[in-house]
Amino acid sequence: MIQLKNVTKIYRMGSVELRALSNINLTIEDGELVAIMGPSGSGKSTMMNILGCLDVPTEGTYLLDGIDVGQLKDNRLAEIRNHKIGFVFQSFNLIPRTSAVRNVELPLVYAGAKDRRSKATEALEMVGLAARIKHLPNELSGGQQQRVAIARAIVTEPTMLLADEPTGNLDTASTMEIMRLLVGLNDAGRTVVLITHEHEVAGFAKRVIRLRDGKIVSDKIQHNRTDVNAPIPVSQYEAADASANET
Amino acid sequence: MNLEEALRIALRGLRANRLRSALTTLGIVIGVSSVIVLVALGNGIQNGFNKSFSALSTQIVVSKSQGTVPGGGAAKxxxxxxxxxxxxxxxxxxxxxxxxxxxxxxxxxxxxxxxxxxxxxxxxxxxxxxxxxxxxxxxxxxxxxxxxxxxxxxxxxxxxxxxxxxxxxxxxxxxxxxxxxxxxxxxxxxxxxxxxxxxxxxxxxxxxxxxxxxxxxxxxxxxxxxxxxxxxxxxxxxxxxxxHNIKDPAKRDFDIQALSSLLDKANQFLTFLTLFTVAVAGISLVVGGIGVANIMLVSVTERTREIGIRKAIGATRGAILKQFLIESTLLAAMGGLVGIILGIAVTLISAAILPGVVPNFPAPELSALSVLLAFGISLAIGLIAGGYPANRAARLQPIDALRYQ
Structure with a gap:
């Protein structure tokens, strides 16, 4: 379970103070599929960094499964990232010149786990890339690279999957593939936090949180979420694009 | 993270830039091989010197004093x-x-x-x-x-x-x-x-x-x-x-000369000369070490994003430190190994050729100690030269590193 209590994040650049997040209170239960939306500059990335334990709040507390992350030292934070969080980035962030299976193995290497190769292969099978485990990142398509990244994120069986614009660099078909995977993982019980500014991506979430100027402006359960298995009509994309332009 | 994994990661890092790695090790190769060759040459010269003059080390020459004896008449x-x-x-x-x-x-x-x-x-x-x-x-x-x-x-x-x-x-x-x-x-x-x-x-x-x-x-x-x-x-x-009826040592009418003390001095001088040339060769090792440090700094900067990814998926500071330290030590150790092979080869070849070209030139003699020492020093250089860049990599903040383009 994720609990943010009065979380504020202030960046100081010289004499200028930038309040990226102010007084955020948020609870995300296990098994939720949450989309965090907002225009650029709204604090999405800061939120993602704090949720992912890449950064600690300036004020307030962040409890991840009851652990106060703000009090932890570097090495404990690394351990939390390794065990409890799986990252999926917009630009895939695979280690270059390293095979898919080696990339997936890496979190297990840092965890000092056993049977790394078989666990990594299993994770790659789960994302449908069993045939490409030896391929290097530059030999894979964008969608395939993102699937490797998802395999890497789930290989340590973390509590939460944190996806930062996971489909931002992908075409429609690949976007659907990735969303099917993420929704499937959520159906299997894993918490998924999606950070996105695309409505059609947010449409798959069970709950949508909107940020603006570092504050939560809306937090709604989405009753009519998009079905990942249903084909998406072209018109819906256009509508989504239109509304994205409005905001 | 165990050592085997760390080695695999380091080797991949080195293989990614083969030419650069090879050029960087060249400095170490030259340093190590010149230390080995110069020590062998110095040993050869010293041993040759001792061999040709050892017969003289027991020699004592007595001769009549020249001119008059102080306070006495002509020397007997x-x-x-x-x-x-x-x-x-x-x-x-x-x-x-x-x-x-x-x-x-x-x-x-x-x-x-x-x-x-x-x-x-x-x-x-x-x-x-x-x-x-x-x-x-x-x-x-x-x-x-x-x-x-x-x-x-x-x-x-x-x-x-x-x-x-x-x-x-x-x-x-x-x-x-x-x-x-x-x-x-x-x-x-x-x-x-x-x-x-x-x-x-x-x-x-x-x-x-x-x-x-x-x-x-x-x-x-x-x-x-x-x-x-x-x-x-x-x-x-x-x-x-x-x-000769001499009671006062000041009035001795003969001179006694023993060569051994002179030989000891000459030997000492040769040792200094060898140490000096080895120190000069040592400078090239230091320069090689600076090359390693330089390339490791470049490597850390180039791979800032990779370091960020590794930290995001759970690499601790220690793991990153280890990765870069092993990489630089491996770089220096490879240079050391190639340097040893080259140094031994040059020594053996010159031992075979030199006496034929320069008569009486003492054949170089390999010293196991110099080989071990040169290799040890190259390893130490790898650790020291890698220390600062590795530490810099380890201290990178994951968000800064991830954002780095």
Missing amino acids: DLTDSDVAALRNPTLAPDLVSVTPVITGTALLQGGNGQFRTSIAGSTSQYLEVNNRELIAGSFFTEAQERANAKVVVLGPTPVANIFGGDAQTALGRQIRISRTTFKIIGVIKSNGQQDDIAIMPLGAARSYLLGGTDTVNQIILKATSPATVPAAVNEITNVLDDR
Whole structure:
């Protein structure tokens, strides 16, 4: 379970103070599929960094499964990232010149786990890339690279999957593939936090949180979420694009 | 993270930039190999020096003091009786041989002309105690010495001036020295110093050339070992003091010279020279180390994003530190290994070629210690040169590193 209590994040650049997040209170239960939306500059990335334990709040507390992350030292934070969080980035962030299976193995290497190769292969099978485990990142398509990244994120069986614009660099078909995977993982019980500014991506979430100027402006359960298995009509994309332009 | 994984990651890092890695190790290769080669050359020279002069390390030379003795009259000559006294093992137990030498000059005639040279009359041990060798013929024997035989062994200078330098032509020929005809029975090898010389039995030199009855100019003595040289010098001093009636050491009329202390100094000097050249080679190792540090810094900057990814998926500071330290140590160690192979190869090749090209050049001798030391130092350089870049990588904040383009 994720609990943010009065979380504020202030960046100081010289004499200028930038309040990226102010007084955020948020609870995300296990098994939720949450989309965090907002225009650029709204604090999405800061939120993602704090949720992912890449950064600690300036004020307030962040409890991840009851652990106060703000009090932890570097090495404990690394351990939390390794065990409890799986990252999926917009630009895939695979280690270059390293095979898919080696990339997936890496979190297990840092965890000092056993049977790394078989666990990594299993994770790659789960994302449908069993045939490409030896391929290097530059030999894979964008969608395939993102699937490797998802395999890497789930290989340590973390509590939460944190996806930062996971489909931002992908075409429609690949976007659907990735969303099917993420929704499937959520159906299997894993918490998924999606950070996105695309409505059609947010449409798959069970709950949508909107940020603006570092504050939560809306937090709604989405009753009519998009079905990942249903084909998406072209018109819906256009509508989504239109509304994205409005905001 | 275990060592095997760390090694795999480091190797991948090095393989990604093969040319760069190879060029970086080159500095270490040159440093390590030059240390090995220079130490081998220095060892060779020192051992060669000791080998050629070890015979001299037990040598003691006694000669009459030049001019007047302070506070006394003319110096007494050294005589056959002095020689006999020194040969007495109860008086001088630490001596193995006593060789009197009388010297002078005479005109040599024969072959293509005439030549004035130094004459040395001595015993059949002369060659050995002076550490000289023959290039042709033989030296005179004890029997010839006792018989005052008219035989002579020439140095390379008179051979060059009278026989055009060909030892074989000179051998067996008759030669007139002053007014007496001698037979040439041997030619000695050049040592670059005492080449202008003709050596004959002591009695023959006295009877036919230099005159005199019992005086000798020089007595060459050998101690039983380098360690007994000081004791031997004492014994000689006591014997001669007694025979020359000397009570005051300041009024001694003879000089005693032992070469061993001089050799020790020369040896020490050679050691310093070797250390100095090795230090110069060591500078190239340091430069190589700076190259490694430089490339590791570039590598850390280039891979900032990768470091960010690794940290995001759970790499601790320690793991990143280890990765880059192993990478730089591996880089230096490969340089060290190639340097050792190159150094040994150059040493062996020069040991095979040099003596043929430069006569008398002592063959280089490999030293296991220098090989181990050079390799150890290259490893240490890898660790030190990698330390700062690795630490910088380890301290990167994951969000900054991830954002780095």
